[in-house]
Amino acid sequence: MSIDLTIEDGIATVTINRPDRLNALNQEHYHSLSAAWIEVRDNANIRAAIVTGAGSKSFCAGADLKEFIPNPPGAGEMWLTQTDQLLNRGLEVWKPIIAAVNGWCLGGGMTLLFATDIRIAASHARFGLPEIKRGIIAGNGGTQRTLMNLPYPLAMELLLTGDDVDAETASRWGIINKVVAPDELMPAALEYAHRIARNAPLALQASKELALRSRDVDLATGLRIEQMFNRFLMSTQDASEGARAFTASRPPKFIGN
CATH class of the missing domain: 1.10.12 (Lyase 2-enoyl-coa Hydratase; Chain  A, domain 2)
Structure with missing residues (x-):
């Protein structure tokens, strides 16, 4: 269970590999995910990247609250702003990044999605920011990037209700580019990646x-x-x-x- 990074033909694939927890992220996974994005940023052989989740149920369910809420970081960590920077929190990666959403896309999974450039979703994918139902807010850019990606009333619907929407609704709202059958998800993402990577x-x-x-x-x-x-x-x-x-x-x- 890890963050997996593979590189082939100039395309990096970052896979959140924790399917038994719907690809939720604990502190170790956030650290590894940060390292993966730094590799994508710095490796001149990488022209574009795809991010997806392992298995068929979930892209990313965000932070693993069962681990984070009982063990919050110390107060001093509030000012360690350069630690484990992420695509959706401070790290500047100018290479094109494609999201292949293979299921649940919740919380930090949504804010990760909002930090990508092209977004493909399997037909069974669902999208939401449920943090408000857990007594916290959508972090890692959730309260900032949602209004950059959606009209105000739609953004506030996600932020304030905590409810999720299906892939067709997400497509209609403009959150994603295309909805495909589950077995067509990675081929579609790779087709986009190769088409983009052919450019300068x-x-x-x-x-x-x-x-x-x-x-x-x-x-x-x-x-x-x-x-x-x-x-x-x-x-x-x-x-x-x-x-x-x-x-x-x-x-x-x-x-x-």
Whole structure:
């Protein structure tokens, strides 16, 4: 029972592997998940990543409250803000990340989902933020990212009722991109990953970073940063290769430089 990381053809797959607890995360799992995301961030051979859960019942049920509530962290840990950073809590990973939701997506599983870029769900998946029913709040970005992903009344419905919704509702609300049959989930996620990974890796990361930072800057500043990023990218070997490949009507061979 662990966080498993595999890499094949430039695609990393991060699997939350604790199916007996619906892939709920204890402190050890959070530590391992942080390490996996750092590897995705820093490994130049990785072009894109998929995150999923082991088994067929659950993507991630969030924090294992049976372990966390009786044993809360010490007060001093409140200020250890760089410890075990996560995709949905502080860690900046600009490579594209695809969620393959294979069942329950609850609590911290939802906030993890909200920190991904493309989201595919099996038809039996369900989504919710039930923390309010347990006397706590949706942490690790739950109260922050929900309103970034949903219109206000829908976000507040999830946050304040704690109820879950099915995959078709999640699709209609815009939480996920596509609903597929369970046996089509990973093939669909891999198809997205390979389609994305064929593009220039520096341009992919720049596009993601600019899009996310646009939420925090005014339009004039965002346009200026975009211009500077593009000037930088035009000087790269990948940009030259992209032009050559287009002229020769052949697929480009990008190297991330």
